[in-house]
Amino acid sequence: MEFPHGKFVFFLLLLSLGTLSALSYTLFSPIDNYLVDCGSIVDSVVDNRRFVSDASCRNSYSLHSSRSASLRNENPHDVSPRIYQSARVFTRPSRYEFEIKEKGTHMVRFHFQKLNSSKFDFGDAQFHVLVNGFVVLSDFIGGEVVSPRVKEYLIWVDTEKLVITFIPAKKSKFAFVNALEVLSAPKDLILDTAEYVNSEKTDEFDGLAxxxxxxxxxxxxxxxxxxxxxxxxxxxxxxxxxxxxxxxxxxxxxxxxxxxxxxxxxxxxxxxxxxxxxxxxxxxxxxxxxxxxxxxxxxxxxxxxxxxxxxxxxxxxxxxxxxxxxxxxxxxxxxxxxxxxxxxxxxxxxxxxxxxxxxxxxxxxxxxxxxxxxxxxxxxxxxxxxxxxxxxxNNSMGSLAGKLPAELVLKSWPKRNIGVLIPLVAAACLLVSLSMLLRRRMTGLKNSLTWSKLPTDASGADVK
Known part of the structure; x- marks a missing residue:
């Protein structure tokens, strides 16, 4: 027996499945969406995405730096995307702060490529990077980055701000970055449980997120x-x-x-x-x-x-x-x-x-x-x-690069100057000690040269 409308019903079924599939495909739009073109004075568009110049920091993010500079690539033949034609350079510890609207996993991407510059020798680019208390880069050597490189991290954020800190490895070194991305990730990107596998057993690993x-x-x-x-x-x-x-x-x-x-x-x-x-x-x-x-x-x-x-x-x-x-x-x-x-x-x-x-x-x-x-x-x-x-x-120290926790990495900057600080403090202490000793001696000498008044009832025989 043949159903006269069977082919039509089958066609409608296929059409509905295709429609449901199409409806389920919506472009992901992150709640937190920061694309920063570091060191540039104008915005840049890469892959239909606008990276905003950090020279015009918005209320939602800010740059805190006492010593930074913006650089432009001096190589006219470089055909790298525009975000790699500029960089922000830091000669002291500096940080970017981003306001977080949605707590959870965030994708954090760093874009690096050394520039041809007459102001900075990128052979001296060596630095550490922290993200919300995690050490993500340690002694990173920027002079070796001859082509665009992206370092990507997934960071759980349960605070109102995400803080990215750049720390030069030494006073003679500097840090830099060409562009930054901070994006809230989809909820299903990193689940909290995985299978832990070794030669002895397979077990659950919890707390992954x-x-x-x-x-x-x-x-x-x-x-x-x-x-x-x-x-x-x-x-x-x-x-x-x-x-x-x-x-x-x-x-x-x-x-x-x-x-x-x-x-x-x-x-x-x-x-x-x-x-x-x-x-x-x-x-x-x-x-x-x-x-x-x-x-x-x-x-x-x-x-x-x-x-x-x-x-x-x-x-x-x-x-x-x-x-x-x-x-x-x-x-x-x-x-x-x-x-x-x-x-x-x-x-x-x-x-x-x-x-x-x-x-x-x-x-x-x-x-x-x-x-x-x-x-x-x-x-x-x-x-x-x-x-x-x-x-x-990350390891037990909260690091993805090395064995030092973020606290010690942060303290490494002033410790680099401790060789200068100790002599200065010692010299100051020595001056204070000499000053006190000299004052005591002067006071003692003054007392020894002061005449006491004789009693009025003393007899002449008592005077030697």
């Missing part, structure tokens, strides 16, 4: 570079080629269809379509399941914990319920028999991510692998990955 995080690597697997213009949070995702160490038996896949974001799952703010529509996969092409893994290795600093966020989206399977594989971090099994169909409520091309916290050892590397599990099936995809993010967690 309260940590300070430094974005160390943000990688799009199997795809091209994703620029801030094509990212919902203005991030950069670089290709995975330089980190890929074992890819035998794998291939890249590209997807031109719709990525289906779902309520409660990964959103476009977690990662954009351009990240989820590419991947590397392992495919079983015969009756056997290949015994191979794809492995990536990332350089990291030892002595810190790292958040490893892995992004998955099944854009390669021909049907649901066919994809099962294992995930390894630092050689340890982090996710056994991952079933993306179940994880995404049985929707193909729907994104999913998993967060793991791991320790970095003295080797200076962190590895990620995907490969077949015991329940992987022949003639199917038996492993895949779309993207990787690696973020450093």
């Amino acid at each position: 309260m940590q300070a995080l430094e974005v160390v690597h943000r990688v799009s697997v199997g795809g091209p570079k994703v620029t801030p213009f094509n990212d919902t949070l203005w991030r950069t995702w670089i290709p995975d080629g330089e980190f890929l160490v074992s890819s035998f038996g794998s291939k890249r896949v590209y997807f031109s269809g719709r990525i289906w974001y779902q309520m409660g799952g990964a959103s476009r703010e977690v990662a954009p379509d351009n990240v989820y529509n590419t991947a590397r996969v392992i495919r079983s092409t015969n009756a056997s399941v290949p015994d191979v893994n794809i492995t990536w290795v990332f350089p990291v600093a030892g002595g810190f914990k790292y958040l490893v966020r892995l992004h998955f989206c099944d854009i390669a399977s021909i049907s649901l319920g066919l994809l099962y594989f294992n995930v390894y971090v630092n050689g340890n099994l982090a996710y056994k028999d991952l079933d993306l169909s179940r994880a995404t409520n049985y929707v193909l091309a729907s994104p999913f991510y998993a967060d793991f916290v791991v320790d970095a050892d003295a080797s200076g590397v962190l590895s990620v692998s995907v490969g077949p599990s015991n329940i992987s099936m022949p003639y199917t995809i038996v492993g895949m990955l779309n993207a990787v993010e690696v973020m450093k967690l």
